[in-house]
Amino acid sequence: MDNFFEDETTQVPSQATQFDQDQFQQAQYDVYSAFQSEAPIPSQQSVVYVSPEQQIRKDKLKVIEEERLAQIREKDQQERILKQQKKEKGREYLQQFKSQQESDIQQRKVLNKQKQEIWFENRKNHSQYKNSWDQIASNIALKDGEYPGQKDVTKMRQAILNKRNDLTK
Numbered sequence: 001m002d003n004f005f006e007d008e009t010t011q012v013p014s015q016a017t018q019f020d021q022d023q024f025q026q027a028q029y030d031v032y033s034a035f036q037s038e039a040p041i042p043s044q045q046s047v048v049y050v051s052p053e054q055q056i057r058k059d060k061l062k063v064i065e066e067e068r069l070a071q072i073r074e075k076d077q078q079e080r081i082l083k084q085q086k087k088e089k090g091r092e093y094l095q096q097f098k099s100q101q102e103s104d105i106q107q108r109k110v111l112n113k114q115k116q117e118i119w120f121e122n123r124k125n126h127s128q129y130k131n132s133w134d135q136i137a138s139n140i141a142l143k144d145g146e147y148p149g150q151k152d153v154t155k156m157r158q159a160i161l162n163k164r165n166d167l168t169k
Contacts, residue, residue, distance in 0.1 A: 050058070
């Protein structure tokens, strides 16, 4: 069975003569150079008879194909125009959005400055009271008769007055 697979025409790489790379490539190209000396084969032109019906049909098909190509070109042109219009609309929208955003930012800056100024003023006004009891006492009417008919708050009023007196001493 081993003898069947052994081919005497093939050489084992260890027994084969060593070609260098250039010789090997040259041997490959020599195969194609054998056909260079031959003249090219002239093409045989055959005349095919076409009936008038077939010619009319071919002409109609050509016209239909030309119309189809014209429609495709026109459709492509319209698509290109629509695409350009959409791009232009997008650019305009983006520019409008950016300008609107800039104006909003400027408005927010102005409002923030105003709020900050108000906050600083409130902080200055807040510091005029020595402590929170003074602020509370100033917000409550502590004089007799300011709340007519409200006699049950006298104890609380007295407690607040005592606390204020304790803090101011």
